[in-house]
Amino acid sequence: MTAISAKNLRKTYGEVRALDGLSVAVDRGELYGFLGPNGAGKTTTMEILTGQLRPDAGHLEVLGTDPSMEPVATRERVGILPEQLSPPSFLTPREYFDFVGRVRDLDEMTVRDRVATWADRLGYAGTLDTLCADLSRGQQQKVMVTQAFLHEPAAVFIDEPLANLDPIVQERVKRALREYAAADNAVFVSTHNVEVAQDICTRVGIVSDGRIVAERAAEAFAEDSLLDVFLETVETADPADSAGQTATSDSDSASSPPGGA
Ligand SMILES: Nc1ncnc2c1ncn2[C@@H]1O[C@H](COP(=O)(O)OP(=O)(O)OP(=O)(O)O)[C@@H](O)[C@H]1O
Numbered sequence: 001m002t003a004i005s006a007k008n009l010r011k012t013y014g015e016v017r018a019l020d021g022l023s024v025a026v027d028r029g030e031l032y033g034f035l036g037p038n039g040a041g042k043t044t045t046m047e048i049l050t051g052q053l054r055p056d057a058g059h060l061e062v063l064g065t066d067p068s069m070e071p072v073a074t075r076e077r078v079g080i081l082p083e084q085l086s087p088p089s090f091l092t093p094r095e096y097f098d099f100v101g102r103v104r105d106l107d108e109m110t111v112r113d114r115v116a117t118w119a120d121r122l123g124y125a126g127t128l129d130t131l132c133a134d135l136s137r138g139q140q141q142k143v144m145v146t147q148a149f150l151h152e153p154a155a156v157f158i159d160e161p162l163a164n165l166d167p168i169v170q171e172r173v174k175r176a177l178r179e180y181a182a183a184d185n186a187v188f189v190s191t192h193n194v195e196v197a198q199d200i201c202t203r204v205g206i207v208s209d210g211r212i213v214a215e216r217a218a219e220a221f222a223e224d225s226l227l228d229v230f231l232e233t234v235e236t237a238d239p240a241d242s243a244g245q246t247a248t249s250d251s252d253s254a255s256s257p258p259g260g261a
Contacts, residue, residue, distance in 0.1 A: 002061070002188035003028045003155045009058035010045055011210075016043040020210035026188055026203075028154060033201035034190040037224075037234055041210040042085070042190040046157050049188070051075050073121035076104075079148035084160035086140045089133035089237065093124070093143045096132065097150065104151035111150065118146040120173055137164040144148045145173060145230060149248050155186040162196055173199045197228045237253075 004026040011019040015109040019041045036042050044232045047053035051071030058072050067074040087096045094115065101111035119125040122142040127135060132143065139161045148156055152242055161177065177200055181187040191197055197204045198221055206214040206229065213233040216226060 001028050003063055004032075004188060005051060005059075005061045006045070007059040008057045009060075010046065011041075011048065011053070011077070012056060016209055019048075019058075020214075021105060021219070022058075022207065024205055025050065026155075026186045028184050028186050029202075030176055030183060031187045031200060031202045033188065033204035034189075034207060035194065035197045035198035035204050035230065036141060036207035037192055040234075042207060043107065043159065044081075044210075044231040046080075046159060046190055046209070048190070050078055050080050050157050051133070058123045063153075077153060077155065079151065079153040079156035079158075081144055081156070081158040081161065081204075083163065084096060085144060086130040087143045090131070092129050092131055093119075093135075093146075094128045096143065100147045100150050106151060107183055114150055114152075118149065118176075121176055122146070122169060138166060138169065141165055142169065145176075149176075150156065150179065153185070155188065157188045157190070159190045160193070161191070162193070184225075184259045194227045195229050206230055206233050 002025055003023070004150075007023045009019045009022040011017075022041060022045060022153070024032075024034070024045070034042055034045065044053065046142070048055050048058075049060065051066055051067035051074035054068045062074050063077045065074045065077060087093065091099070094133045097111055097115045098108075101108070105126055106195055116125070116163075119128055122145065124142045132140060137228055145158075148158060158177075165173060177187055177189070181202065189197070189201065200237065201218060202227060203215065205212045214229050216229060
C-alpha cells in the first residue's frame with residue numbers, strides 16, 4: 001500500500017529551480033533511500049512531503065493526507081528527523097520526550113515505555129536525565145532519532161540518520177530502521193552516502209538536479225553497484241547546472257529520467 005506519493009513536484013527559490021518535476025512513491029514496508037549529492041533537492045522534497053514547505057506545483061499524498069493542503073494533519077501522522085537538529089539544550093532527554101509525548105497526544109506510561117525501549121536499543125539509558133546541552137553530538141542524535149518514532153508513525157522521514165554516530169550505534173540504528181520498515185511502515189531516508197543507502201535500503205532513488213534520475217531495488221544492487229549507477233547518473237549532470245540551476249534556464253527538455261522512474 002502506497003504511504004508516500006509525490007508526482008511532478010516543482011519548486012523554485014527565486015531564480016533557483018530546486019525541484020524539476022520530481023516524482024517518487026514509497027509503499028509501507030519499504031526502507032526507501034533518497035540518495036543525491038549536495039543541492040540535489042533532497043531537503044526541499046522532505047520539507048514538502050512533511051508539510052513544512054509548499055511546492056509550486058505537483059500532486060502529493062502522505063498517509064492519506066495532502067501535505068500542501070493539510071500540513072498539520074500530515075505532521076501529526078508522520079515522524080520527522082531533520083538533519084543537524086538538536087534537542088533543546090535546557091531540557092534533559094526525559095523532559096524533552098515528555099514534551100514530545102504531549103504534542104503527540106501520548107499518555108505518560110506509553111511515553112515512559114517507548115523511551116525506555118529506544119534508550120535501551122540505542123544505548124543511552126544512562127543519559128536520560130542529563131541536560132541535552134551536556135550531551136555529545138552523537139548522544140543528541142540518539143535523542144532525535146527516538147523522538148521521530150515516539151508516536152509510532154506509519155511513515156518516518158529521516159535526514160542523514162547515521163551522522164555523528166559511532167560504528168556500534170550506527171549498526172543499532174540501521175537495525176532499528178530495518179525492523180521498523182519491516183513492521184509495515186514506510187521509512188524515507190535522505191542521504192548523500194552511497195554506502196548507507198546500499199547497506200540499509202530496500203529501494204533507492206537517485207536524485208539529481210531536482211528529479212529522480214534512477215531507481216534500483218535492493219535485489220539489483222549486487223549486479224549493478226549502486227556507486228556505479230550513482231556516478232553514471234549524477235556525474236553526467238553539468239556541474240555548472242547542478243547546484244544552481246536557474247528557473248529561467250532551458251532544462252525542461254532533459255527532464256525524463258534515464259531510469260524511467
Ligand atoms: N531557502 C532557500 N533559498 C534559496 N535557495 C535554496 C533554499 N533552500 C534550498 N535552496 C537551493 O535549492 C537547491 C536544492 O536544495 P536542497 O537543500 O533541497 O538540496 P539537498 O539535496 O538537501 O542538499 P544537501 O545535501 O546539501 O543538504 C540548491 O540549489 C539550494 O541552494
